[in-house]
Every structure is written in C-alpha cells, then in structure tokens.
Amino acid sequence: MSREKKSNQKTDVRVKDEDAVKYKEIYDAIIEYERKIHIKNEKRIKIGLRCIIIIPMIFLFLLFVTESSKVIFLILWIVSLFVIASYLIAVEYMDYNLQKKIKEFTGEEDAEFDGLLGDDLMQVHETLKRIKQREGDM
Numbered sequence: 001m002s003r004e005k006k007s008n009q010k011t012d013v014r015v016k017d018e019d020a021v022k023y024k025e026i027y028d029a030i031i032e033y034e035r036k037i038h039i040k041n042e043k044r045i046k047i048g049l050r051c052i053i054i055i056p057m058i059f060l061f062l063l064f065v066t067e068s069s070k071v072i073f074l075i076l077w078i079v080s081l082f083v084i085a086s087y088l089i090a091v092e093y094m095d096y097n098l099q100k101k102i103k104e105f106t107g108e109e110d111a112e113f114d115g116l117l118g119d120d121l122m123q124v125h126e127t128l129k130r131i132k133q134r135e136g137d138m
Contacts, residue, residue, distance in 0.1 A: 034102045041095040048088045055080045 059077045063070060 030105070031102070034098060037098060038095060041091050044091045045088060048084055048091065051084050052081065055084070 056077055059073045059080070063073045
C-alpha cells in the first residue's frame, strides 16, 4: 500500500507541476494579448487625433472650392467632430477597462494605468514647466 501511495503522490506532484506550467502559459498569453491591444489602441488614438485635424481642413477646402451653402459644411464639420470625439472616448474607455481587468487579474490593483497618450502628454507638461522656469528666471 505504501508503494501505491508514494507513486500516487509522485503522479500528483507531476500533474500539479504540469498544471502550473499550463496556467503560466495562459497567464503569459493573456498579458501579451493585453499588451498588443494596448498598442493597437495607441495607434487608434493617433489616427483619431489626425482625423480631428484633417477632416476640418477637407471641409474648409470644399467650402471654398464649391459654391454650395456654407451652413451644410458647418453642420458636417460639427457632426464629424462629434463622431471622432465619440470614437476617441470609446477607444480610451475600452483601453481603461481592459487595463483595469488586467490589473485585477494580476493582483496589481494599486498600480497606475498606462494612458494612451501618457508619454507624449508628460513631455508637453515637462516642456511647459521648463518654459515657465525660464520666464521666471528672466
């Protein structure tokens, strides 16, 4: 009987080790998937910000090239800005929820969220601080 128990214990240890390896692989795959989606969301935000600049320029160009009503282009411009802004908000919200779920999953609930424009925004903030310091020194 003792031999059977020992062999069962060894089998249980091997099964637990194999399960741990599988769980680690699943965990790594989920984290990698989140990272890829976060990178795609960063690209989506950059595209959306470009559209906020480009689309009004297109409507402005069409306004001067065509002889139609200016009100129509104004309405189209305003509607397009609302649509793009809604798109940007939706992408940011989805990314925030994704990061929140991953932080809960990994147990890092106190960790800060990575903003989609965080690095660029922080660079602007630091540049503004330096400019203010230079002006204060003068």
